[in-house]
Amino acid sequence: MLEKVKKLIEKAGWPRVIIGLFLLSLFFTAPFVGIRVSTSISDTIVRFAMNAVLVLSLIPMVQSGCGLNFGMQLGVIAGLIGAITSIELGVTGIAGFLTAIGIAIPFAVLLGFFYGLLLNMVKGDEMVVATYVGFSSVAFMSMMWLLLPFKSPNMIWGYGGEGLRTTISVEGYWLGALNNFLSIRIGYFFFPTGTIIFISLIALIVWAFFKTKLGTAMTAAGSNPVYARAAGVSVDRMRLLSVVISTVIAAVGILVYEQSFGFIQLYMAPLLMAFPAVAALLLGGASVSKASMGNVIVGTFLFQGILTMTPSVMNNLIKSDMSEVIRIIVSNGMIVYALTRRMKVRT
Amino acid sequence: MKRNVIRVALIIVLIALGVGLYVLGKNHKIFIDNKDTVLTNVQYFSENAFSVFIDGNEVVEVGKGKRKVVYSPGPWHTVRAIEKLPDGTTREIIGRFSLASGDTAIINLPVLASGKDGWLSIEGE
Amino acid sequence: MKEQSLTRAKNPLVRFAISNAVPILFVVLLIFAIPLSGFSSDYLINEIITRLGRNSFLVISLLIPVMAGMGLNFGIVLGAMAGQMGLIFMLDWEVVGIPGVLLAMLIGTPIAILLGLLAGTILNRAKGREMVTSIILGFFINGVYQLTILYGMGSFIPITSNKLLLPRGYGVRNALDLLTIRKVMDNMWVMKIGNISIPLGLFAIIAALCVFVVWFTRTKLGQDMRAVGQDMQVAATAGINVDRTRTLSIIISTVLACFGQIIFLQNIGTINTYNSHDQVGTFAIAALLIGGASVAKATIPNVFIGIILFHLTFIVAPRAGKELLGQAQIGEFFRVFVSYGIIAISLALYAWRRRVEKETERRRAKAAIKAAMEDKVGG
Numbered sequence: 001m002l003e004k005v006k007k008l009i010e011k012a013g014w015p016r017v018i019i020g021l022f023l024l025s026l027f028f029t030a031p032f033v034g035i036r037v038s039t040s041i042s043d044t045i046v047r048f049a050m051n052a053v054l055v056l057s058l059i060p061m062v063q064s065g066c067g068l069n070f071g072m073q074l075g076v077i078a079g080l081i082g083a084i085t086s087i088e089l090g091v092t093g094i095a096g097f098l099t100a101i102g103i104a105i106p107f108a109v110l111l112g113f114f115y116g117l118l119l120n121m122v123k124g125d126e127m128v129v130a131t132y133v134g135f136s137s138v139a140f141m142s143m144m145w146l147l148l149p150f151k152s153p154n155m156i157w158g159y160g161g162e163g164l165r166t167t168i169s170v171e172g173y174w175l176g177a178l179n180n181f182l183s184i185r186i187g188y189f190f191f192p193t194g195t196i197i198f199i200s201l202i203a204l205i206v207w208a209f210f211k212t213k214l215g216t217a218m219t220a221a222g223s224n225p226v227y228a229r230a231a232g233v234s235v236d237r238m239r240l241l242s243v244v245i246s247t248v249i250a251a252v253g254i255l256v257y258e259q260s261f262g263f264i265q266l267y268m269a270p271l272l273m274a275f276p277a278v279a280a281l282l283l284g285g286a287s288v289s290k291a292s293m294g295n296v297i298v299g300t301f302l303f304q305g306i307l308t309m310t311p312s313v314m315n316n317l318i319k320s321d322m323s324e325v326i327r328i329i330v331s332n333g334m335i336v337y338a339l340t341r342r343m344k345v346r347t
Numbered sequence: 348m349k350r351n352v353i354r355v356a357l358i359i360v361l362i363a364l365g366v367g368l369y370v371l372g373k374n375h376k377i378f379i380d381n382k383d384t385v386l387t388n389v390q391y392f393s394e395n396a397f398s399v400f401i402d403g404n405e406v407v408e409v410g411k412g413k414r415k416v417v418y419s420p421g422p423w424h425t426v427r428a429i430e431k432l433p434d435g436t437t438r439e440i441i442g443r444f445s446l447a448s449g450d451t452a453i454i455n456l457p458v459l460a461s462g463k464d465g466w467l468s469i470e471g472e
Numbered sequence: 473m474k475e476q477s478l479t480r481a482k483n484p485l486v487r488f489a490i491s492n493a494v495p496i497l498f499v500v501l502l503i504f505a506i507p508l509s510g511f512s513s514d515y516l517i518n519e520i521i522t523r524l525g526r527n528s529f530l531v532i533s534l535l536i537p538v539m540a541g542m543g544l545n546f547g548i549v550l551g552a553m554a555g556q557m558g559l560i561f562m563l564d565w566e567v568v569g570i571p572g573v574l575l576a577m578l579i580g581t582p583i584a585i586l587l588g589l590l591a592g593t594i595l596n597r598a599k600g601r602e603m604v605t606s607i608i609l610g611f612f613i614n615g616v617y618q619l620t621i622l623y624g625m626g627s628f629i630p631i632t633s634n635k636l637l638l639p640r641g642y643g644v645r646n647a648l649d650l651l652t653i654r655k656v657m658d659n660m661w662v663m664k665i666g667n668i669s670i671p672l673g674l675f676a677i678i679a680a681l682c683v684f685v686v687w688f689t690r691t692k693l694g695q696d697m698r699a700v701g702q703d704m705q706v707a708a709t710a711g712i713n714v715d716r717t718r719t720l721s722i723i724i725s726t727v728l729a730c731f732g733q734i735i736f737l738q739n740i741g742t743i744n745t746y747n748s749h750d751q752v753g754t755f756a757i758a759a760l761l762i763g764g765a766s767v768a769k770a771t772i773p774n775v776f777i778g779i780i781l782f783h784l785t786f787i788v789a790p791r792a793g794k795e796l797l798g799q800a801q802i803g804e805f806f807r808v809f810v811s812y813g814i815i816a817i818s819l820a821l822y823a824w825r826r827r828v829e830k831e832t833e834r835r836r837a838k839a840a841i842k843a844a845m846e847d848k849v850g851g
Binding site for chain 1: 640806815824
């Protein structure tokens with residue numbers, strides 16, 4: 001019996017078990033400290049929906065062997081440009097949301113293309129280069145947000161100021177465009193049906209893609225480049241494609257996030273956005289070289305669960321806000337753990 | 348074996364160094380009172396203002412009946428009090444004292460000026 | 473292929489320009505930016521001298537891991553945190569002046585050694601990915617540090633001073649003033665030339681550190697580190713304990729960073745308990761790289777040239793941005809962009825070079841095998 005349990009834990013991985021148990025205990029304690037369980041579950045689901053696409057965006061690059069996409073900020077920037085432009089154009093509702101996506105995608109493809117070329121030049125050290133490329137791009141765009149000629153009064157600093165504001169509200173444009181679509185509300189429980197449908201759609205597309213010939217070629221390029229090359233697959237092309245796809249999905253992801261969160265955050269806000277997404281993916285069981293849809297769902301759920309439950313439950317227990325510190329420890333601990341696993345020797 | 352001896356010796360030296368630094372650098376609170384007080388049945392009155400130097404750098408003016416606080420680090424201290432007499436002349440007295448690490452000192456200026464002992468009282472932690 | 477021909481350029485001037493491209497670029501940038509900013513030369517010289525005194529220790533702490541092949545030690549932030557904890561105890565015990573600073577260093581050292589040991593062990597398990605891992609490890613330990621400072625201090629770590637603790641009784645305040653040790657090291661021995669004051673005492677200490685580093689590279693341990701840095705396999709066959717050497721390089725770096733952060737903070741005069749250490753890694757590494765160092769090679773001149781160029785850019789950018797584009801804010805973002813950008817470029821160049829070298833080696837090996845086989849078949 002003990003053997004069986006032990007085997008199960010090993011298969012699931014110790015970190016997941018520990019975090020899962022921690023989360024369960026938080027859910028159990030909740031009612032005793034005055035937190036409504038239905039609100040908690042609902043909040044967790046909403047946060048899951050907000051972040052899932054961003055975590056999903058990491059899969060193509062992991063599968064193709066480019067490692068964890070610490071440069072996700074490039075995709076986020078494309079998404080931000082799309083969001084701002086759609087507000088500048090004044091489009092509302094689902095149309096506004098789709099406009100944002102429509103504008104973001106070409107930028108994402110462009111950025112992803114050059115990003116991919118760069119990563120192909122630095123095979124073996126993608127992650128550290130990606131990290132600082134991501135940071136620099138956020139700093140660079142911070143300069144740009146001040147200079148770009150946007151005019152909409154909702155976005156510019158008041159009293160004749162120049163440049164975009166740090167936080168721009170999407171209320172009145174496409175706040176909740178997905179969340180509220182066909183949403184279910186039972187008492188205190190809210191289910192963002194629209195967003196879940198949207199996520200499932202994207203997940204389906206990605207999953208289907210990896211079942212195609214092209215998708216399998218991409219996975220082969222990551223897991224066994226020599227074999228892939230012998231089979232006629234251009235490893236470099238696959239990697240480039242994966243980077244472009246990842247960047248595009250990340251651009252869509254930040255838009256999904258914003259329609260739920262309600263604000264577009266510019267300047268240095270996206271600086272550290274890659275890390276929670278990476279941590280969530282790893283928490284779901286992925287490794288530096290292998291990630292699946294299941295990892296995304298389990299990981300995002302666990303991670304967002306912790307982030308939702310810790311503040312409310314622990315604050316009532318210990319009367320102080322430990323959530324930020326716990327988030328830092330859990331997410332970065334996960335990433336360090338994943339980076340110290342034995343790596344397959346890739347040529 | 349020799350390595351372990353060296354290691355232990357090193358640790359002892361570092362701890363000793365730490366203790367030394369602590370004693371050398373620990374800040375002490377020094378109260379300077381220009382107040383009337385009674386000591387061994389003798390009354391001392393505060394009459395004039397003083398300029399007080401602690402360890403050569405902290406200058407405080409302590410008026411009649413007042414108390415001032417000064418901070419100074421280390422175990423050994425000098426107090427140099429210059430009493431301003433009503434006719435314009437000054438009188439200078441120097442006292443030395445030492446403090447253990449947790450101590451707070453209270454200096455009574457009238458007693459010090461009189462040249463008697465007992466101008467210093469020390470409160471431990 | 474192209475890389476090799478570049479470094480073998482015949483013209484010594486061209487060779488100098490290429491291998492020192494980054495510092496030269498910054499000098500050119502500054503030639504334009506400094507007059508634009510309108511700062512007086514006295515002000516700039518004083519500022520740079522102060523910053524040299526303040527930051528040199530931290531940047532020098534990066535040299536040893538580079539020598540040992542660990543790359544850029546983003547984990548010096550661990551040493552900074554150790555130093556800050558030492559300062560917290562020093563403040564709580566009310567030890568002031570130079571003895572206070574030395575005591576803070578003494579207390580911070582064992583903490584730094586432990587953290588360095590942890591970092592070294594983890595980095596050894598992430599061979600080939602040391603730099604990313606050290607970045608994330610820095611974030612992780614930051615979380616643990618915050619947990620300790622916010623909940624441990626005052627509760628089970630004996631800190632009692634009301635000046636340090638939050639009103640609720642445990643947890644350290646987020647800004648602590650260091651007036652009791654402010655500039656004590658700077659003021660130890662000051663020389664004034666006209667309007668410019670030079671903290672000779674502090675510079676003497678930095679000079680001593682440089683001598684130490686040079687001496688260290690000549691010791692057996694230093695040579696071992698060099699060997700491990702060149703080629704881990706060869707070093708292992710030569711009998712060197714590779715893992716232990718690598719860990720030692722990180723420990724030394726962390727301890728030096730601990731001292732460096734204490735020197736930095738005594739100059740600034742305040743500790744932002746939760747933030748002061750945030751950018752330590754980025755700024756020190758950016759400075760080193762701007763001075764012409766690379767992931768594989770860093771020397772003492774790189775340190776000083778780098779600090780001067782980096783900090784001049786830092787000071788001058790906001791004003792120059794205001795003159796040029798009308799907003800000082802642009803200059804501020806620009807200097808952040810420069811810091812991150814220079815690291816990104818250096819990392820990319822290094823990674824690219826490494827890959828090119830690997831491929832050339834593989835090609836050579838393949839050709840050698842082919843030739844050997846052909847010989848066999850022929851003979």
